[in-house]
Amino acid sequence: MRQAGTYSGISGRNNGPHSLPLARIKRIMKGSSDEVKMISGDAPIVFSKACELFIEEITKRSWAVTVQGKRRTLHKEDVASAVVATDVFDFLVNVVDSDHHRSSSGNSDKSDPAVILPETRVL
Numbered sequence: 001m002r003q004a005g006t007y008s009g010i011s012g013r014n015n016g017p018h019s020l021p022l023a024r025i026k027r028i029m030k031g032s033s034d035e036v037k038m039i040s041g042d043a044p045i046v047f048s049k050a051c052e053l054f055i056e057e058i059t060k061r062s063w064a065v066t067v068q069g070k071r072r073t074l075h076k077e078d079v080a081s082a083v084v085a086t087d088v089f090d091f092l093v094n095v096v097d098s099d100h101h102r103s104s105s106g107n108s109d110k111s112d113p114a115v116i117l118p119e120t121r122v123l
Helices: 020-029 043-068 076-085 089-105
Strands: none
Touching: 020 043, 043 076, 076 089
């Protein structure tokens, strides 16, 4: 099991450049519930890093589907297949499921949703 590490951007005052816009993350956080009124300056930084790690992980799994299909371009169907095949991403199945079924129902050359991916790590 992987141990949680500290994100270097949190410990010091120098929060540095982020790949994702912190103001947008803060707006999403506030919009998620009427009860959320105040958000510390460090919270969006943690969410930014978590989003970066999430995108990295789902991209790796989607790329595995792409490679297994002997292609060099990652398609939304590859992302859908990776989501369906990975237990950790079960919360996204409803998001990608309708698009995945719609796009793969008429095309037999699309990637198979039952693709075998590496074991899922629980963080």
